[in-house]
């Protein structure tokens with residue numbers, strides 16, 4: 001992170017702290033069951049601020065990943081659940097027969113600013129999956145709100161029309177409160193398999209930079225060819241086939 005970027009982030013953090021007193025008025029209609037409501041709203045403001053900086057190119061995608069991970073860790077995942085009225089949202093979102101069901105959810109806008117990032121609730125029934133896929137031109141963060149999932153991530157090394165070369169970087173069983181991110185810079189390909197009924201809150205920047213192109217490519221991980229230690233050549237796959245095979 002450059003000194004200038006660090007100063008910008010610091011000033012946005014200080015600005016957020018200074019405006020905390022105003023935030024209660026701005027979001028009175030949003031119920032957050034927390035005795036540290038102002039602190040939580042300040043975390044949200046900082047997420048919005050760094051996301052706006054990403055959209056205008058003032059921070060890199062890698063810096064956004066680092067900063068949003070730090071910010072999400074400052075809050076309790078149950079505060080995010082409360083902020084989106086999770087029980088009600090989850091009850092109205094039926095699991096998909098294959099893959100995931102999603103719905104847009106809204107977090108408070110503590111300073112009355114438009115969010116620079118949009119949020120979605122993902123419902124993944126036991127045995128279902130966020131099918132293996134990679135991205136170009138976007139960033140996202142994934143906070144597990146409930147359940148247990150196997151989370152795998154890969155770095156995108158090279159992309160072709162028929163296959164992507166990727167390197168495994170993460171494979172773990174994760175539960176409520178665990179958070180992961182993707183971007184063009186790191187951990188670009190990901191794959192979640194629900195070991196029990198699970199829900200995630202996704203923070204999505206698509207495109208990462210305003211006006212840029214972005215795409216999603218599904219990958220046939222089971223058909224990957226090992227090219228060497230920690231390097232896989234993975235065929236691309238269409239969404240219908242991918243859902244049938246992995247969803």
Ligand SMILES: [Fe+2]
Pocket residue numbers: 133135140182190
């Ligand atoms: Fe994704």
